[in-house]
Amino acid sequence: MRNVDAGIEAADVVIVGSGFGGLAAAKQLNKSGVDYVLISSTPEHLFQPLLYQVATGVLPAADIAPPIAQVLRRHQGADVRLGKVVEIDADAAVLTYETEQGARKIRYGSLIAATGANQSYFGRDDFAEKTYSLKTIDDAQRLRAQIERVFAEAAGADQQTRERLLSFVVVGAGPTGVEVAGQLKELAKRYYHQEISVALVEGAGAVLPPFGGSLSEYARESLTRNGVEVLLDTFVTDIDDGKVTVKTKDGVERGIAAETVVWSAGVAAGGFAGLLAEATGCETDRAGRLLINQDCTVGGHADIYAIGDMTSLNGYPGQSPTAMQEGRHVADIIRRKKQPGTPFVYWDKGSMAVISRFSAVTKVSDKLKFTGVIAWTAWLAVHLFYLVGFRNRFIAVASWLVAFIGTGRPGFAETEKVAAAPAAEQRQAA
Ligand SMILES: Cc1cc2nc3c(=O)[nH]c(=O)nc-3n(C[C@H](O)[C@H](O)[C@H](O)COP(=O)(O)OP(=O)(O)OC[C@H]3O[C@@H](n4cnc5c(N)ncnc54)[C@H](O)[C@@H]3O)c2cc1C
Numbered sequence: 001m002r003n004v005d006a007g008i009e010a011a012d013v014v015i016v017g018s019g020f021g022g023l024a025a026a027k028q029l030n031k032s033g034v035d036y037v038l039i040s041s042t043p044e045h046l047f048q049p050l051l052y053q054v055a056t057g058v059l060p061a062a063d064i065a066p067p068i069a070q071v072l073r074r075h076q077g078a079d080v081r082l083g084k085v086v087e088i089d090a091d092a093a094v095l096t097y098e099t100e101q102g103a104r105k106i107r108y109g110s111l112i113a114a115t116g117a118n119q120s121y122f123g124r125d126d127f128a129e130k131t132y133s134l135k136t137i138d139d140a141q142r143l144r145a146q147i148e149r150v151f152a153e154a155a156g157a158d159q160q161t162r163e164r165l166l167s168f169v170v171v172g173a174g175p176t177g178v179e180v181a182g183q184l185k186e187l188a189k190r191y192y193h194q195e196i197s198v199a200l201v202e203g204a205g206a207v208l209p210p211f212g213g214s215l216s217e218y219a220r221e222s223l224t225r226n227g228v229e230v231l232l233d234t235f236v237t238d239i240d241d242g243k244v245t246v247k248t249k250d251g252v253e254r255g256i257a258a259e260t261v262v263w264s265a266g267v268a269a270g271g272f273a274g275l276l277a278e279a280t281g282c283e284t285d286r287a288g289r290l291l292i293n294q295d296c297t298v299g300g301h302a303d304i305y306a307i308g309d310m311t312s313l314n315g316y317p318g319q320s321p322t323a324m325q326e327g328r329h330v331a332d333i334i335r336r337k338k339q340p341g342t343p344f345v346y347w348d349k350g351s352m353a354v355i356s357r358f359s360a361v362t363k364v365s366d367k368l369k370f371t372g373v374i375a376w377t378a379w380l381a382v383h384l385f386y387l388v389g390f391r392n393r394f395i396a397v398a399s400w401l402v403a404f405i406g407t408g409r410p411g412f413a414e415t416e417k418v419a420a421a422p423a424a425e426q427r428q429a430a
Contacts, residue, residue, distance in 0.1 A: 115271060
């Protein structure tokens with residue numbers, strides 16, 4: 001680290017973001033002993049695919065969110081900082097980031113931006129105040145607190161109040177929505193021994209739309225068998241206290257009781273992606289994702305790379321393998337293992353989604369697909385493999401045995417408790 005002029009430090013490589021993309025890039029740079037500064041607005045490396053298990057008490061929060069400084073502690077050249085990047089001067093190659101001690105500036109030789117994406121409410125930002133999302137560890141803890149609250153209050157209530165309290169609507173039947181809906185039913189049946197209503201609302205004509213065909217159909221049937229009401233070709237038009245209004249493609253409108261609404265429909269890249277677009281002239285798609293070049297550089301700037309969920313390239317999926325592979329690719333260019341300008345090519349190893357205990361779908365290719373226990377076991381194995389830290393893997397296996405073979409929920413024993421209100425409501429109250 002050098003101080004080049006008053007108040008501006010300099011680093012050869014700056015990574016922004018401690019998610020899948022940022023971590024993969026850091027690990028790859030470390031292989032060649034390249035020094036880097038990693039700035040992230042959150043202190044942890046969050047394993048988002050397991051957020052739903054934190055929300056439903058399967059896993060304690062700490063196990064899917066180890067501090068990034070601890071994950072990278074063996075990297076000699078790592079300098080990890082907590083801060084939010086709020087400005088970029090792309091011509092001067094200087095970032096401004098806010099810390100608890102105030103604003104700081106840093107000049108980069110190469111920049112790797114990996115700041116992910118946020119929830120999208122498709123123009124209805126007021127829905128954020130009325131729903132629970134699953135993007136951050138705080139989101140998962142808030143939803144878990146809400147689940148614990150409604151079940152606790154329902155336990156001693158009359159039937160009408162109980163039915164009201166135990167009504168859930170999940171919006172979006174992608175992997176997260178399907179996992180949450182399936183897991184809620186299982187939680188009610190095997191842990192709380194209560195009847196609940198869960199409606200899964202999806203605007204497209206299939207559950208798990210990217211899977212399609214027989215796998216989508218398997219997921220729909222499996223959810224329905226578990227008692228989830230699956231509403232396809234249906235859009236949420238309004239959310240009031242205790243009620244969600246939906247409208248079908250054919251224009252039929254109805255209200256559904258919903259004490260708890262979980263929103264998992266769509267993503268939008270804002271924040272740093274927007275700043276980068278403005279600073280570099282890089283175009284964005286409708287979701288605000290940067291339309292990066294084939295080598296993951298941004299606009300005409302050979303020293304700025306953007307990767308993962310904040311970007312869109314060749315229709316590659318907005319999933320962790322894309323972010324990790326792009327992270328390794330740009331790190332390889334920076335450490336001179338690949339020529340500058342080398343196009344990134346995504347290696348599709350397949351997709352998987354869990355529906356409930358012993359039930360999942362896995363698509364390796366159009367010809368190679370699995371469902372049921374085999375797919376579910378494969379899902380657990382793959383997620384265990386990528387979960388960071390030996391201790392966390394050990395705890396995950398122990399927790400899965402308790403929750404899936406037994407009927408316990410180790411996550412509910414976690415001592416750190418948060419209030420149950422949705423994130424936006426809490427922000428307003430603060
Ligand atoms: C609930 C859920 C379930 C998922 N399940 C799966 C799954 O089963 N399989 C799969 O492959 N993918 C899954 N995904 C998608 C996967 O998690 C993402 O594709 C992946 O996290 C993208 O990695 P990323 O590095 O681009 O961004 P993220 O992992 O989101 O990391 C972004 C980082 O940037 C930081 N940051 C943001 N803004 C700033 C700023 N201005 N300054 C500094 N730091 C900033 C954040 O703190 C964070 O550390 C899931 C996602 C969610 C939300």
